[in-house]
Amino acid sequence: MARAAEAAEQQAFADGPRLVADIGATHARLALQVAPRTFRHVAVLKCAEFDGIVELLRFYLADHAEIKLQHAALAIAYPVSGDQVRMTNRAWEFSTDAVRRELGLATLLIVNDFTALAMAIPSLAPSDLMQVGGGLPAQNAVVGLLGPGTGLGVSAVIPTEDGFVTLGSEGGHVNFAPADEREFAILQYAWREWRHVSNERIISGPGMELIYEALARRNGVSAPPRSAADIISGALEQNDPLCLEVLECFCGMLGGAAANLGVTLGAFGGIFIGGGIVPRMGEWFARSPFRARFEAKGRFSTYLSDIPTFVITTPNPAFHGVASILAEHLRGRTGANTLMERVRQMRATLTPAEQRVAALVLEQPRLVLNEPIADIARTAEVSQPTVIRFCRSLGFSGLAEFKLKFASSLTGAIPVRHSQVRGSDSTHDLSAKVIDNTVSAILKFRDQLDVRAVDRAIELVSRANRVEFYAMGDASVVALDGQHKFFRFRIPTTVYGDGHLLKMAAELLRPGDVVIAVSNSGTAPELLAAMDAARAAGADIIAIGNGHSAMARKAGVVLAVEHAEDSSTFLSMISRILQLLLIDIVSVGISVDEHNANDAEARERRLLISHLDS
Numbered sequence: 001m002a003r004a005a006e007a008a009e010q011q012a013f014a015d016g017p018r019l020v021a022d023i024g025a026t027h028a029r030l031a032l033q034v035a036p037r038t039f040r041h042v043a044v045l046k047c048a049e050f051d052g053i054v055e056l057l058r059f060y061l062a063d064h065a066e067i068k069l070q071h072a073a074l075a076i077a078y079p080v081s082g083d084q085v086r087m088t089n090r091a092w093e094f095s096t097d098a099v100r101r102e103l104g105l106a107t108l109l110i111v112n113d114f115t116a117l118a119m120a121i122p123s124l125a126p127s128d129l130m131q132v133g134g135g136l137p138a139q140n141a142v143v144g145l146l147g148p149g150t151g152l153g154v155s156a157v158i159p160t161e162d163g164f165v166t167l168g169s170e171g172g173h174v175n176f177a178p179a180d181e182r183e184f185a186i187l188q189y190a191w192r193e194w195r196h197v198s199n200e201r202i203i204s205g206p207g208m209e210l211i212y213e214a215l216a217r218r219n220g221v222s223a224p225p226r227s228a229a230d231i232i233s234g235a236l237e238q239n240d241p242l243c244l245e246v247l248e249c250f251c252g253m254l255g256g257a258a259a260n261l262g263v264t265l266g267a268f269g270g271i272f273i274g275g276g277i278v279p280r281m282g283e284w285f286a287r288s289p290f291r292a293r294f295e296a297k298g299r300f301s302t303y304l305s306d307i308p309t310f311v312i313t314t315p316n317p318a319f320h321g322v323a324s325i326l327a328e329h330l331r332g333r334t335g336a337n338t339l340m341e342r343v344r345q346m347r348a349t350l351t352p353a354e355q356r357v358a359a360l361v362l363e364q365p366r367l368v369l370n371e372p373i374a375d376i377a378r379t380a381e382v383s384q385p386t387v388i389r390f391c392r393s394l395g396f397s398g399l400a401e402f403k404l405k406f407a408s409s410l411t412g413a414i415p416v417r418h419s420q421v422r423g424s425d426s427t428h429d430l431s432a433k434v435i436d437n438t439v440s441a442i443l444k445f446r447d448q449l450d451v452r453a454v455d456r457a458i459e460l461v462s463r464a465n466r467v468e469f470y471a472m473g474d475a476s477v478v479a480l481d482g483q484h485k486f487f488r489f490r491i492p493t494t495v496y497g498d499g500h501l502l503k504m505a506a507e508l509l510r511p512g513d514v515v516i517a518v519s520n521s522g523t524a525p526e527l528l529a530a531m532d533a534a535r536a537a538g539a540d541i542i543a544i545g546n547g548h549s550a551m552a553r554k555a556g557v558v559l560a561v562e563h564a565e566d567s568s569t570f571l572s573m574i575s576r577i578l579q580l581l582l583i584d585i586v587s588v589g590i591s592v593d594e595h596n597a598n599d600a601e602a603r604e605r606r607l608l609i610s611h612l613d614s
Helices: 002-015 053-064 096-103 113-123 181-191 205-219 228-236 241-265 290-295 298-305 317-331 338-349 352-363 365-370 373-380 384-393 399-411 427-448 451-462 473-487 499-506 525-536 550-554 573-595 600-613
Strands: 018-023 027-035 038-046 071-076 084-086 093-095 107-112 129-132 143-148 152-160 163-167 271-273 309-312 467-471 493-496 514-519 540-545 557-560
Touching: 002 027, 018 053, 018 113, 018 317, 027 053, 027 317, 038 053, 053 096, 071 113, 071 317, 093 096, 096 107, 096 365, 107 113, 107 317, 113 143, 113 152, 113 163, 113 317, 143 205, 143 241, 152 241, 181 205, 181 241, 205 228, 205 241, 228 241, 241 271, 241 290, 241 298, 290 298, 290 309, 338 352, 352 365, 352 373, 352 384, 365 373, 365 399, 373 384, 384 399, 399 451, 427 573, 451 514, 451 540, 451 557, 451 573, 467 473, 467 499, 467 525, 473 493, 473 514, 473 573, 493 499, 499 525, 514 525, 525 540, 525 550, 540 550, 540 573
Parallel strands: 018 071, 071 107, 143 271, 271 309, 467 493, 467 514, 514 540, 540 557
Antiparallel strands: 018 027, 027 038, 084 093, 129 309, 143 152, 152 163
């Protein structure tokens, strides 16, 4: 079995080496991964010598022009959340998709640098680490990570049934908390320049230089300017008293920050120290105030004494993490774009014009996702109906439905599983479960959303003479939200929640009016009778709720919410959230239609709706 797995991993590199990089504010470390856990042509470049990310990558790749790269993954000192990347401590800004196209890559992943480093931790061997102090790592426990460099990175590794999940964090920007008078003096010195002083301002390379200046001022000594590297050298090689005090103070502060992370995460898997500064201190760091400060937590000293702390000493550990993230992406485990694969596989079967649309999808996915049909057609040099035919060739009704699925496949979100809340759960556990269950339901709802029904609802409400919401009990919250939103579009909107008034109101409706019935169960007799009366009066009816209910069968348009909840114990909260989301989606659709009344995509959607209605 092990040989088979190894053979499969080797086969994964049949399309050539992969570019991996760890790009910080000061240095960029790059390599070509030629096999699992095997990196060649490692280079360290100074970021200041390049105008941007493309120039840096082209410089490195110029020495390997004979290699046709298909895949790359870069770890960047930035909280990555979308296509546009702006580095925190360097004035580089770029579009991931634009860089991918410029370098001719099939895949380019951009991940946070400490997310990559966190993903490397599970694969590190004891020889890659230096333990500081006591404690043993617990099995299947959370691991914390922080590391001072140009900034202060913070992350975590959370074990799951399927492997590991990394925690995206900007924990380096929490407020710095001094522990004694000396550290308070350093904080006061920093306050002269910044009103908000974070841990990163002080527990970092630039922070070490600030500590040096502050202590020189506090001690009344004249000290020449020194870089962080010079301060470490002055302390460990020249035994300079001021530099030694700086290192002792710095390590104590780092110990306090590590302890805070340990108790915040419950990190009994250990706290790991990465970054470029601490490994330079070598064995001296093990004798520094770090561990004593780590355990100096009052009532929680024993708690922290059980948590081991390690310094990551292996060179370029982020390579292993970013390579692991890239490998999982290509295997389809964490966000592989199966829709893109379908486009690649079907490309040869499409007409020449549709193939041009397919090429645009593969080469510029963000453009296809963000631009209207007119711009997509113009860029692909095809007609707008060709774009629609391309979408239908993939099994979608049109561009809107294609975009919805395409967006979800590009995000690569980690699925959240449903967890049962139990009476024995702590407040922390039940809070996490409630949130996770809601997120899971929203993701499932997104994937099952009937886009054609949403389009028809937007059309009906947009042209309605008046809109009346019929909702009873806790569904009235959704109706009131819809009333507020639709009224802002100058659509006369009313809410009826009294069972005795529903049928009376429905009998006064006319053709061109729209009823929106909201109910989780869809079985209330008063609601059903009112819907019958509204239909008899010629009004259009939209149902929001159970798609298999009697209410749904009486409606012309059904915006289905199929989430099941135990309403005998709790209010149907998640269902209500999904219903509110539908109101938001329809509202945004109306707003877009108002701003693009003459847009070709809006006209195409109306033609499709008219065809479906007929």
